[in-house]
Amino acid sequence: MSDELVVGVDVGSQGTCAQAIAADGTNVATSYVPHALSFPEPGWAEQDPGEWLGAVARALDEVRRSVDGRPLRAVAFGSQLDGLVAAGADGSPTGPALIWMDRRATAECDQAAEELEPERLRELTGCNLDPGHVAAKISWLRRHRSHEHDAARWFLLPGSFVAWQAAGELAVDPSNASSSMLFDIRTRGWSEEVCAAFGVEMEKLPPIRPAHQVLGPVAPWLRNAAGLDGSTLVVLGCGDEMAATLGAGVIEPGTVCDVMGTAEPVCAVVSEPAFDPGCVTEVHPHASPDGWLLENPGWLSGGAYRWFRDELGSVEVARATATGADVYELLNDAAATVPAGAGGVLWVPALAGATAPEWNPHARAAWFGLTAAHGRSHLVRALLEGNAFALRDVLDAMSTAGLTPTDLVCVGGGARGDLLLSIRADVTGLPVTRPEDVETTARGAAMLAAVGAGLHPDVHTAVAQMAGPRREPVLPDPDRQAVYAAVHQRYRDLYAALRPLF
Secondary structure (H helix, E strand, C coil): CCCCEEEEEEECCCEEEEEEEECCCCEEEEEEEECCCECCCCCCCEECHHHHHHHHHHHHHHHHHHCCCCCEEEEEEEECCCCEEEECCCCCECCCEECCCCCCCHHHHHHHHHHCCHHHHHHHHCCCCCCCCHHHHHHHHHHHCHHHHHHCCEEECHHHHHHHHHHCCCCECHHHHHCCCCEECCCCEECHHHHHHHCCCHHHCCCECCCCCEEEECCHHHHHHHCCCCCCEEEEEEEHHHHHHHHCCCCCCCEEEEECCCECCEEEEECCCCCCCCCCCEEEECCCCCCEEEEECCCECHHHHHHHHHHHCHHHHHHHHHHCCCHHHHHHHHHHCCCCCHHHCEEECCECEECCCCCECCCCCEEECCCCCCCHHHHHHHHHHHHHHHHHHHHHHHHHCCCCCCEEEEECHHHHCHHHHHHHHHHHCCCEECECCCCHHHHHHHHHHHHHCCCCCCHHHHHHHHCCCECCCECCCHHHHHHHHHHHHHHHHHHHHHHHHC
8 A cells, every 4th residue: 555645634713633644544643733713802703814824834744744754645624614714816815814603794694685585595505694604704894894805806715715825726615615605506606696695796706626626736835834745736625514524434314423623513414405494504515526414504612611611610720730631521520520401500502603493693602590509510511511402403403304313423622522422412312423533624634635636536435445433332321311301491491581682
């Protein structure tokens, strides 16, 4: 077997992870570089696109140094969706990127709804009318930062921006294009009708190419910064949850992929576009050609846990610093001391708006049911359970779209927590497993790199050869399942009661 490797690069909101992987799926080296986030105002979230490029170069350099001289044949990206990078003709950003968790464009959605009925938008694009999507952000930029808007030659998503800079060739894959709310799922091209509703100039949108498309050899700046060989190819790649689902080996209907990262996207493969009546899920192209995902883009799940760690977890942070333990495992241990139901405490997982049990950008997070008998362990347990309740809401919506979930594969950093998987099994009633390597976003991107470089003939073959093994499933406990059925209904009643106050 060839000693050539491919590199998948996960460009997320909290950091960039690069994995050098062999054609048989062996993970040879991994590197992670964190990113900074900026929240200038409530509901806003920005990043410097230049920081992604620096992180990509550093992560690739670290991986290269770790593979003992084995050639890196190709690089591909699995990048955060729903972000807007306005860039000039030379590739320079005209301002900060408005990333996926940015919700500032609510008024622009309301204005677009006067031009195009939300039901028509959903029929055309598979998307809900939502300020998180790129079309609304472009419209906001035009109205509020006209100098950045007018200076832009291209309106890009993070993945297409990074791939362009890495190779010097501009393109966007269907999964990233679809998250813009401007992509026609029937023609698989840009929609003139939707662009007109949001006032988007279609000539400023990049050409759409397959996710396994080779864009060219690595650009000189990145070759020098990362020490790469001039023959290393850059492959376009796809959106992060599509890459994560691909990397988990989920390409057939039935299995649901739960991506437990900063957000918690939930993805299920369908053979053709399908819609749930409550509009909890959207339809997007999968990373595999001609495949489709029934998907909820996720709520702030791991991000909420990080917020708890930073704002309320000083005890565990100090203990982790002193002992070298993982701070999240310490928090999980605290939550495990509390029985199912968190002693009556509920958490509404809406720190950045809600996408379950409905899409509501005005929703806000809350703990409810607190008494003097409760402590921080109850708060942690309730937070973990609230995320699982949102997951159940998504699975219920998928069922109304005609999908019958059979099992759940959890990936991402949160999937390392045994307690989190156990709670999900008990709340959903499904067997829950995780791959041995939970960082499947980079692995899925590496699969696309392998296809683009010719190491595998197609995406299905790459998945069969490169998806890692899974652990034995965690099965639901009947007693806890009964407890959670009642608590989930109480959680839904709480959300309904709070809804008029959002």
